[in-house]
Amino acid sequence: MNELVDPVAPVRRPRLFRLSGVLALALVLIAAFWMAGLVWFAGKAAGLPRAAPARTDAIVVLTGGSDRIATGLALLAQHEADQLFISGVEDGVALDELLVLAERTPGVLDHRITVGYRAADTVGNAEEAAGWMQARGYRSLRLVTANYHMPRSLLAFRRLLPDIVIYPHPVQPESVHLEDWWRWPGTTRLLISEYNKFLVSYLRFVLSAPVPVG
Numbered sequence: 332m333n334e335l336v337d338p339v340a341p342v343r344r345p346r347l348f349r350l351s352g353v354l355a356l357a358l359v360l361i362a363a364f365w366m367a368g369l370v371w372f373a374g375k376a377a378g379l380p381r382a383a384p385a386r387t388d389a390i391v392v393l394t395g396g397s398d399r400i401a402t403g404l405a406l407l408a409q410h411e412a413d414q415l416f417i418s419g420v421e422d423g424v425a426l427d428e429l430l431v432l433a434e435r436t437p438g439v440l441d442h443r444i445t446v447g448y449r450a451a452d453t454v455g456n457a458e459e460a461a462g463w464m465q466a467r468g469y470r471s472l473r474l475v476t477a478n479y480h481m482p483r484s485l486l487a488f489r490r491l492l493p494d495i496v497i498y499p500h501p502v503q504p505e506s507v508h509l510e511d512w513w514r515w516p517g518t519t520r521l522l523i524s525e526y527n528k529f530l531v532s533y534l535r536f537v538l539s540a541p542v543p544v545g
Contacts, residue, residue: 379501389414390412391472407440412472415440416463453532461491471496
């Protein structure tokens, strides 16, 4: 005699099917958190203040655009600091060439400017500037870089210089539109790339102790 099958009995789903559903949900949540983080990151980069005291011990400029160098030189000319350090300059590029690029001629400020050639990335910028700062006993700096690059730069600098007061001085490139970034494909791609790099830097920052250079 055949056994009767209950027509309303629940059908057991294969374990693989259940796991795929959990995985799909996890991916959706990760994507949602990532997108929310991207919106936060864009807003943070766009709203960075330029709050700083009248003077700092030094100004540090991270290369990546002539507007950054021009901003650093203008701050130095305004006596916002005693010394200017330009980090990440390519080998063979002299200070005079940087001044011309920033539409300034060599003059009385030259002896207050130091050029660093060792850095190849943001962490290298922080390491190079940290060694320069500590060798001179400086305790505060004004950090000059692009606004979209500032959050990642601050992470690297605060990790290597935990006892130094750092004031961000973000520069707004004309080609980057942070206020309505989703309307500009180039800005969107730039922000996505920078945000992903920021996440990697943040994980490195929280998983490791400060590493002073010296």
